[in-house]
Amino acid sequence: MMKKSSEFQNGQITNSINDTTTIQQLSNKTSSSLSSPSPSSSSSSSSTSSSIRRNDKTTTTTTPIRYLGRGLDYRNQSIPYKDDPIERISKLLEQNHTLYTYQYEQVKTMNEIFERGLQQSKNGKCLGQYNTETKTIDWFNYSDVMQRMKLIADGIIKLFNLKPKKSLLGIYSINCMEYTLIEYACYKHSLVIVPIYDTLGTNIASFIANQAELTTIACDTIERLERILEQAQLFHHLKYLIWLKTNDQQITIEIRNKVMEKGFQLYTLKEIETTGADNPIHDDNKPNINDLAIICYTSGTTGTPKGVILTHENIIASITSISIHLMDQHATVDDIMISILPLAHMFQRIGEAAVFIEGGKVVYYSGDIRQLAQEILIIKPTIMLAVPRLLNRIHDTIYSKVRNNILKRWLLHLAYRQKHKYLARHVIRNNTIWDRLVFNRVRKNFGSNIRLICVGAAPLSSDVLDFLRVAIGCVISEGYGQTECVGPCTATLMGDETTGHVGPPLVSCIVKLVDVPEMDYNSCDGRGEILVKGPIVFQGYFKMPQLTSDTLDKDGWLHTGDIGYWSSDGTLRLIDRKKNIFKLQQGEYIAPEKIENILINSQCVQQIFIHGNVFKSMLIAIIVPDLDYIQSLSHQQRLNLQQPLKECTEQQLNSQPLQTNRLKELIINDLKRIGQANGLKSFELPKNIYLRKKLFTIEDGLLTPTLKSKRNAIHNYFTKEIEMLYKELEQ
Template sequence: MHFSDWLRSLRSNVGLKVSESQEDRSLLPSAPSSLLSSLYLSSSSLLGLGALASLTAYWLVTRPRPMRPPCDLQAQSIAVNGDPTCRRSALLQDDTLLEFYFDDTRTAYDMFQRGLRIAGNGPCLGFRKPKQPYQWISYTEVAEQAHLLGSGLLAKGCKPNPQQFVGIFAQNRPEWIITELACYTYSMVVVPLYDTLGLEAMVHILNLAEISLVVCDLEEKAVSLLENKENGNAPKLSCLVVFNDFSKAFLERARSCQVEVLKLAQLMELGRQNLKDPVPPQPQDLAVVCFTSGTTGKPKGAMITHGNIVSNTSSVIKILEGSMDIRQEDISISYLPLAHMFERMIQVSMFCHGARVGFYQGDISLLMDDIKTLKPTFFPVVPRLLNRIYDKILGSVTSPLRRVLLRYAVKRKQAELSSGVVRNNSLWDKLVFNQIQATFGGNLRFALTASAPISPTVLSFLRATLGCLIFEGYGQTECTAGCTFSMPGDWSAGHVGAPLPCSTVKVVDIPDMNYYAKNGEGEICIRGPCVFRGYLKDPERTAEALDSDGWLHSGDVGQWLPNGTLRIIDRKKHIFKLSQGEYIAPEKIENVYMRCVPVLQIFVHGDSLQSYLVGIVVPDPEVFIDWAKERGVVGCVEELCQNPDVKAAVLEDMKAVGKKAGLKSFEQVKDLYLHPETFSIANGLLTPTLKSRRTDIRRVFQEQIEAMYSKTTL
């Protein structure tokens, strides 16, 4: 091959720009052929070695790298004062808990102001109309509107201090956040209201907090509050502010009972005409009174301070630093209720970094379309939704070959996860998971699940398929949102992480349930700057939750694992959450179902990984046979318990009684098992005081309970 031809070949095949100068050509005639041949061979070898070196260098640069955890994953928490039952985060230098991360952010108001300095005219709050792209309100606009609205509230008689409570009764939307920030701008306190509380509970809240002004999104919600004013049940209510348009009839009706009604725009214009300088809050000031829906009795108002909020969000920021910092370009989707602290803490964290929050349209059936349009990088989620995503993915794989491929791809991705590698650009992502990831917009960097436990199987599967970090946290309203959080780099499942830097967590003995702290098990107790001040005007229930040393008693039972993480294993009180986050008081439900004619005894069971209740029913032998005969079924008690038609009839009767007694749909059992033998002291299912031994009943009927939950059609 001629040298010039070789150069051209090299140029065309490798794509290198090699010059073929006149000087090169002048050398060719005098060069011996053997020299040219040797030169060609050596150059080819060099080219091959160069290509190999380039490929090796490319692989070294682009190969997946494991995430560097912020601490030793085998020692994620440290014993306080040498006591292994009481632990704090390994990220702390000593036992001093974290109160704030940034020196200039000591309140929720400060955190938004920091985001305002970072982002300025950059996008802050997003919303959309059906089938339209997202529209954005800038940080500057949000701050200006909050200033106007806060001034308008003052013009309507609200006081700029933390004794002034303002109600918000609305779905997630930008006006919710603007109203909240308006309150914080003048040191006022937000009191969220929500539909599932029920009108009776909302009247209780209005009166307990002495709320005179409520901001609503829709006329219908304002009407429901007005009706209580008309009935004399909400005497303090004097002003309703509505986001949307309202009818003249409603306006006249409100005037007739001395309630003023304003559009949000009118109140902001009033503020413009009476603009006041901000009166920012202090860390010790109340920010929110968050009423828990509860399960028995009236709702309790957890008093959350600005210091609580900042310590909690700062702790998450501390955990994520270096490995998964929140960035200005990050986007979160807002659909979880703003009336609960979980969603609020997420948004405060986003605002602190000048990031964006896009709101769903208000219709949960359109959520996936909103997500696909918004393309969020951060996805706050609850286990129930993750379970649905998991079921939908598995349900969409119908052919045996695709099922085998999916299982293999998941295993390969899980193997990477176990070594600390999290990515969405592997071969398996491109071949198998790309459509799944595209459903979520294709930009997810991380997600956070909380509110209820999640199955380790589901969590590991979705970490692999979504190709993003999925953190798990644990907490409750009374500790602002979270007290534990999974550590970056630890992608094991079956625990809720180590204590947040703002909290010390310990377990204490529960002798009645055979849980002892010396074994690393017991009731979970939390102390630190994230723990609430107490329940509003309720010293008795405050004393039940907070002991004299400031420890919050959660009512949950935890177990310390060898690596310093916490596992939730039981519930001290017979109150639990379903997977969608609804609290259940089984004994209250059991007392209702006891009114059913055929029911002698009943045990209502719920699983925090499931979305519905099941029951074990012991029929009353004195009436059961005749009751069944009236429905055309004959037999002894044992035979009747095995009859599916009889079971269906009992279930129908129970649902009717439950509905009449006011049980909500999620409080109704969806399936039951009929058991012919009564619970007794002799068989170990009743205590000497004839109370159900719930742990033992659950253990004895575990097989039947699992069988009922295996019916996916419920």
């Protein structure tokens, strides 16, 4: 079922891809298996193969016209796996039906990535850190980076009593050059890294540290260091702290004394490197493909993080599948990726690794999101990873500037329509008259060189995706996946201009749909829960055997909990969640029933239904208010009622817009008070509400016999009201 590496030769798959074989060549060979059997398709594919090569001196970033997917048949993007109509694989695997686990013979673990990058780049630039003082990029070549990694690796082993293939090291930091240095230093001696994040609360870091029994944690700021010191009693196994930044001037005697008072030892990165230089380890404890590489904690669907166990093989397989799927748009030695999305999650990590493996460059911005727009103009990236919320914001900003100007709005729509004609022919251009008149300003906001944007975390609106592909003039590929399968398991093909789907499976996995009878989804109709299998699927949840068995079945299938269906062209579309849990646009998971169980404690509320979806960044609610209780507060709250609330119609309760509706304001504020008192985050609180006078009942089909909300029924019943609430929020 799994092959260790692969190259198509005369219709067969050999055992390796050597360094003289480009992914472009591979993609041209595989594209013939996707193409319509016409002579013109073959010649088109052939002409493309000579236009872009891995080691070409001409960079892809300055190419104003790119022809995507020549020879590909977008009507047939996935095929049944070994004649099983339920299980599907990428059409790229048509010749052999064998999944990829790695791409290059000499790169089977994370420890071997930089060695190949060094060879491909001929010791070119590798890591860049934006310098806020000089407003330039501080560059470090591959050999310099690898030398520092070696010193850090040997110093860690000497100082912290960590055991290869057994010990874990925590990294509590935003993206920065030193993060990558210490991460790959750990791989040299088969240490397992544990990224730590605290976006879900102050106790999350200690929870992760305790479950992973971390004795050593690296921190990048004084704030994070002090956060650990303030909660020192919660870190039960911690002994050592590492100051992660190269500049150690902030580590004062006072800081060192605080650390000692808490019973910890503090070492700076410089001290670790010096120790490594004085105590070299000549034989690295190199990892095997089945060794653990990362325990990546994900917020998942509850407030308690889950440690996703990933091996070197898992991660390399994911990197391989992405590079091959991107075909001639894969990373090259000429590329610069800007590191924006957090390395505490896997999407950014595998994206950067895919650049390093080809000898490309990664630049870390300052970390101040307020300065990102200015810094990106200097960094001039060619590749970036993004989440829908960022692209939605760009789209909304563009339209906000023309909303009140009829002429500008007309010109924008005209430019979009004219340039979209190229997109429909699988052509990406950024040198048309419409670019000069309208779209170059948009492209300049990305540094003018952007050629590839990969989007994940949540679905992107079709309108936004379509518009930005035209406006920015670059390839935008949308993927779907989970930390449990490292990153994406499906992604849109290069040149596929259609929207509303997340593409076919990648070449390292099988995807199938299974019945969900309680939701009336039947796999025979091409609809059901999405299951994933292959070398990208995780090993289980750390110290959570029951949750592992619930998610990963005995046959190795990952049960995602998402509902999808196969389109006629073999692409996957997301349509529902098996459980009543969903993501907001920014990627935050929402458990609506948990929120409802908390907010029902408001005396203003009799019944409540929380709603949101992946295309919106805020929640709304349908509420049956307790009008008698609110009436008793009317004078105190200055509601200025013209008549008793019980005599008001439902239309009257909702007639005033949100900004002037004192009744809604009163209820929303009370929900906020209750929610905050019970630990709900701001994104878990409804920002607009619809007031219903009549209670939800079993008779009207909105409640089950056990008086639970029938979520699909309520959503369908209030479709117009939900649309109205979101329109008010967008005004």
